[in-house]
Amino acid sequence: MLPAGDFYIFIVLLLLGGGWLLWWFLRKVVQFGWRLPSHPSIQHQDQLTRPLAQILQQHGYEPLSGREQVPITIELNDGRQFTTRLTIDGWAEKAGELYVIKQRRARSRVSFTATSLRDHLLIYSLLYRCNGILYIDLDHQIIHEIHFAYPSLRKHWRFASLGIPFLLGMSLMYFLIK
Known part of the structure; x- marks a missing residue:
């Protein structure tokens, strides 16, 4: 069984990781409908x-x-x-x-x-x-x-691919130690 302080730290890390994955998912995957690009000079x-x-x-x-x-x-x-x-x-x-x-x-x-x-x-x-x-x-x-298919023009880290294994590993360790 984990001491009470370790349990709370685990929950905080789990919530932070889950919140970050949710933010990434909403930003990268979910599309909130199309709108025509608009700018005052157009x-x-x-x-x-x-x-x-x-x-x-x-x-x-x-x-x-x-x-x-x-x-x-x-x-x-x-x-x-x-x-x-x-x-x-x-x-x-x-x-x-x-x-x-x-x-x-x-x-x-x-x-x-x-x-x-x-x-x-x-x-x-x-x-x-x-x-x-x-x-x-x-x-x-x-x-x-x-249709044109091209890779993303922005170079950025793909942290989400590391976030899911991290959260699964944290959960597994919690239940193994418990």
């Missing part, structure tokens, strides 16, 4: 164009919002500064997944090769952290659903 247009909304609905997508522009400032080390915009044609949702919409345009065609898709569309996946990109060709009434 310019929204409320509605998609009618042909774009119709083709989305025909393919089972729910149109959410229209054109969005994100202002970007580029600074060079020689002091020059440029401003530009990153524009998407809208947002859509299907089966709880959020998609960025890019419409095919004559002046900027995307060929369906890994390099072309990376160069033209990966930026939207990285910026918006969406489930995929809908590349829509209105002339041919085709929607290409494009």
